[in-house]
Amino acid sequence: MSCWSLLDVAETGDASCLWSLWKDGVDVEDTEDTGWTPLMVASKNGHLSIVDFLLGEGAEVDKKEWGDGDGKTALAFAAMNGHLEVVQALVSHEADVNKADKDGKTPTWLAARNGHAEVAEWLQEMGGSKESNAPTRLMHHCASERANADTAEDLVEECENDVNARDSRGRTALMYLCAGPKEIDVDTLKLLAKYGADVNAQDNKGQTPLMLAAMKGDIKAVELLLSFGADMNITDKTKRTAIEYASERGHRRVRELILTSSNFQLQSVISDVEAPKWHIPATEIEIGEYVSQSDIGGDFMGIWLDSAVVIKIYVPSTEPFGEQVGRWFALRHPNIQKLYGAVCEGYGLFVCEHMTTGSLKAYGDRKWSEWDASSVASVYRHIYEAALGLQYLHEREIVHGDVRLENILIGSNGFAKLANISSSKSVGRENQQKSSDIVTLTLCMQHIDFSVPPHGLDSQFRAEWRRLSRDMRCGGLTISEVVPRIKILIEMLTPKTNQSVSRDRVLNTLSDLRDVVDEINDERFKDIFEHLAVVCQEYIVPENHEDTIIVLQDVQYAIEERFSLSKSSTSQNSCSWVVNSPLGFFYKQMQQVLDVLRAPIKIRRELEQLWPEDISIHHAEEIDPAEVVESIPEWFIGPNELENEVPFASGGFSEVSRAQWLNTDVVVKRITMSSSNNEKRRNLFLNEVALWFGLNHSYVMKLFGGCHVGKKPFFVCEEAENGSLIKYLEKLQGTTGSMGGVWLKLYEASLGLEYLHARGIIHRDLKCDNILVDTDGRAKLTDFGLGSFASAEDRGDVSDAAHWVVPECLDGKQATFASDIFSFGMCIIQAVTGKRPWGNLDNMLVERRVQNGELPQKPPAFSNSEWELVLSMCKLKPSERLNILVVVQRLKEFASVPEAASI
Structure with a gap:
């Protein structure tokens, strides 16, 4: 059996190899680059026979560990581990009983500190001091639960006012006080500050007293440190600030204190050259009061370029701040809380739209006596609006991740919006997390249904609402299937005039649609239509005659537009509908008819089963169009995404109309091209839409997107109902x-x-x-x-x-x-x-x-x-x-x- 090294023998205590090692002339001081000698290792482990051997071979008894160690001797290791016989052996070979380590800790102090009273008493009899040096004792006093100003002052005087002395970890007494096991002793902190303690000192990890207090959530300590000039912008070696440590540990009040401190000054860290579109210079922001309620869309009120905003603090997560901001900033939908931009410091600040009317949770939890038919209808409508926002997210492969009534906020215009978008994340196709959003939306629907009195609600509405909730809870529904069903239910809450449209007129409209489908000259389309025609005749009832005609006419127009435009090479290369196969496009139109008929899920599934392969291709292409058409700009909205467009104004260079985009009312402005300078005007349009899409402000009209192909490029923006x-x-x-x-x-x-x-x-x-x-x-x-x-x-x-x-x-x-x-x-x-x-x-x-x-x-x-x-x-x-x-x-x-x- 081969013999181990001397360090191994010292560690294990196996003396069987000592003779062989000694005969080979082993070096008793060989540390093997560990910083520990064999005598230190044997003393730590209490191997007396090995210690005796090494001492007999002339091992240096008072040698200190080196490298990253604390500078302890063999005697210190033996004492702190309670090995009395080893201690006695070392002292008998003239080991220094008062040789302290880098922190001034003596062997006697270490023995007593670690509960080895017998060893400590014996060392004291040998002249060992139980006290470490004064600065070290000050540090240990500040770190203890018994920290108090009187004792601390005695120790300060004893160490000649050197309150900034550091131990091997680079820590000072103030740092130990801030990181201590209990809430800080205010008088002790004031005392240290009085004697010149450096509130911005950093230890070996780069951490400051403020960071240590923020980690612990010690509000008093943070408050005092800030008053003494603690710098909240300092970062440690991991590039984190005090506010990030507070955020990581959920100390919300500490974050508030730091951000509202009179010393708090934002300093921009991004140059104009490299600044992303969403960057807001720190000099443009004024942080106002902390808002205790969480239903305004953020943590603080604020002013940005003289406009009222809400400021939300970034909570560090596995996703970088820039990625969260970039995803949120790119979203343009009337039912998504606006992000105007962000301040990018060591911490991050989201600058958001102020949601003035509170959350849907507060709206729904009012007393029954405060409800009337109008407010009941409104609360259900708000659920629909939130669903529209969620549909928009899912279509962009984004999961919200925190859909609940507290995150459905109502603006001053009375519309509901999904908030807390910073919790969202991008996902891949077929991601199961979308289903989680559906489930949590279901919980919101159920809460409202159980909380709201039945003012103005007939039994059919509640039955249909609960059936939809049940279908959503059981899984299998996508948000694109949920939204049309909620829309139909919301329409039930709006009183309608007597139906004057006959069944024959519906069937005539269906016949007109059949003629258009026949022109496509594809048997698969005809088969789908015939299946649809049977369903239509079965499920049309007087209550949906008028709606069915409108949808059938819209479908006819969309099909005519789709197949006429598809002949244009420009459209094929630039528009989003090129990612949808013709069959997939037709299938999508048919789904609209099923929605208005309130056809059961089984009917939809039967439709999909006619050509499952083509439909699955359609779904896959819808999920990730970027893989098919990489050149489509982020702001692109295809003409087929607009519904119910009605012109209402025109001018020399444009035509303006109202329409619906993703079931949301919008305004469409179409730009007239001229034959003489068509290309120039199209380029101007491209520059303009790219510029406008990057703007986000309370007093600038919101652009949702646009289309740059066709004879009349167009903008899609929010509607200004009050006009010019x-x-x-x-x-x-x-x-x-x-x-x-x-x-x-x-x-x-x-x-x-x-x-x-x-x-x-x-x-x-x-x-x-x-x-x-x-x-x-x-x-x-x-x-x-x-x-x-x-x-x-x-x-x-x-x-x-x-x-x-x-x-x-x-x-x-x-x-x-x-x-x-x-x-x-x-x-x-x-x-x-x-x-x-x-x-x-x-x-x-x-x-x-x-x-x-x-x-x-x-x-x-x-x-x-x-x-x-x-x-x-x-x-x-x-x-x-x-x-x-x-x-x-x-x-x-x-x-x-x-x-x-x-x-």
């Missing part, structure tokens, strides 16, 4: 406080312009027609940059743009931020007077006066200070015009908006 600013203000005329309302809307519009300018964007076409008012009565900017579609030569003749155009642009110069200020000054004139600037003057005459530096006469509706603002905004020289920041503050004063009104 001028139309809205006309309704206010003569009402109490109408002038205050004018200045408030102008102030809101200025906030949108401030946001654009902060993002380096020039509007270029500011006029009151491009300031819209949404359902909530909020003024928003739209069509920024769309003025570029109009050529310079027709700007004066085709439109009224000359009444807002700026002097430098008339001279052929490029528009600047100052140009927007001039145009906005003209908007103020029109908004206050109700008449366009310069009245009915001819465009050429207006241009001549503008170039001469003239302005309209002061209207009687303006006070001197108000008119002075307009004059300052409309100076002839751009450099002399006011900055948007000043304009915002002036308008805020005129609108009488309190300083703290937004927080």
Whole structure:
């Protein structure tokens, strides 16, 4: 048997190899690069015979461990492990009984500390000191449960006020106090600070006293450290800050203290060159009060570029902050809480839409006496709206992960939105986690159903609602199957007029659809249609005659549009419908008919079984279209995604209509292409939609997406139900406080312009027609940059743009931020007077006066200070015009908006 090394023998105590090793001339001091000598190892393990052998061979008795160790001797190891006989042997060979380690801990102290009283007493008899050095004793006192200011002060004086002494871990007394086993002793911390304790010292791991207190959740310690100037922005060797440690351990109050500290200053860490679209510079944010309730969409109220927002703190997880922000920021849907952007520091701050009306949980938990038929209908409608948001997420392969009533929040416009999107995550196709979202949505539906009194609900509605909940709970339904069924149920809550549509008319419409299908000349389509026709005749009832006709007509139109457009090579290469096989597309249209008929699930399954292979291909292609068409931009919305489109306005370069996208009301603006400059206008459109899609602000119209193919590219944006600013203000005329309302809307519009300018964007076409008012009565900017579609030569003749155009642009110069200020000054004139600037003057005459530096006469509706603002905004020289920041503050004063009104 081969003999081990001397270190192995010292570890195991097996002396059988000693003779062989000794005969071979083994080195008794050989550490084998471990930092431990054989004598230390044998002493630690209490192997007396090995210790005697090594001492007899001349082993150095007081040698200290080296490397990463604490500098202990063999005697220290024997004492701390209670090996009395080994201790006696070492001392008999003149081991120093008071030789301390790096932390000043003596063998006697170590024996006593580890409960070996007999060893400690014997060492004391040999002259050993039971006390470690003063700084070390101060550290141990601060780390103990008995820490108090009186004892600490004695120890401070004993160590000559050296409160910043460090041990082998790089820790100070203050660090031990903050990391101690109990809530901090306030007086002891104040004492250490009085003697100059460094509140920003970092140990070997880079951790500060503030980090250690934040880990423990010690509110008093955090509060005191911040008051003494603790820096919350310091990161340790793992790149984490104090607030991240507090977040990881769920210490919400500690996070609040840090973020609301008077010392808290955001410092931007991303340069403009590398900043992502969602980045908000720290200098644009003001953090307001912490909000105890969790149903506003965030943790703190705040101000971003003078606009009210909610700030949500990033809780570190397995997913990086940037990935969470990027996914949320890319979402554009009216039933998803908006993320305006994020502050990217060592911690992260989500800057979100403020949900002012609270959660659906609070809405549903009201007393029964507070319900009426309208509120009952609303709470069910809110569930439908949340389902629309969830459908949007699932179609983008995103799982919410935390669907519950507390995360369904209601905005000031009365619409419900899914919140807490930071909890979401991207998933692959066929991911089971989508089913979890369906199950949790079911729980929300059941809670509402059990909480709400039956005001205005007939027995059929409740039976159908519960049947749907049961089908969802049993699994197998996707959100795309759930949403149409909820929609039909919600429509049951809306009183309808007597049905005047006959069954024969429904069958005639079905016959028209058959003719269209026959033109496709594909037997598989015909088979599907015949199956559908049988189902339709079986399930149509007087209550759904009218809805069935509407859907059948929509399907007919969609099929005609689909198969005519499919002949275009441009469409085939650019549109989302190319990822759907023709059969898959047809199948999807048929599903709409089944929805309105409320056909049972078994009927749908029978339809799928007709051609399971093709349908499965359709589903797979729907799930991951990017694998088929990589060039589709993130903002793309295919024409087939729009339903029930009805035009309501048109102009020289566009046509505007209302439509539904993903069952949500939207506005569609189609841009007219001309044969002469088709390619140029299409490129301008692409630049504009890419720019607009990246914008996210309370006072800028939300763009959901667009389509760049076909003869009329289009934008899809939110609907401004109150129309243009001028139309809205006309309704206010003569009402109490109408002038205050004018200045408030102008102030809101200025906030949108401030946001654009902060993002380096020039509007270029500011006029009151491009300031819209949404359902909530909020003024928003739209069509920024769309003025570029109009050529310079027709700007004066085709439109009224000359009444807002700026002097430098008339001279052929490029528009600047100052140009927007001039145009906005003209908007103020029109908004206050109700008449366009310069009245009915001819465009050429207006241009001549503008170039001469003239302005309209002061209207009687303006006070001197108000008119002075307009004059300052409309100076002839751009450099002399006011900055948007000043304009915002002036308008805020005129609108009488309190300083703290937004927080």
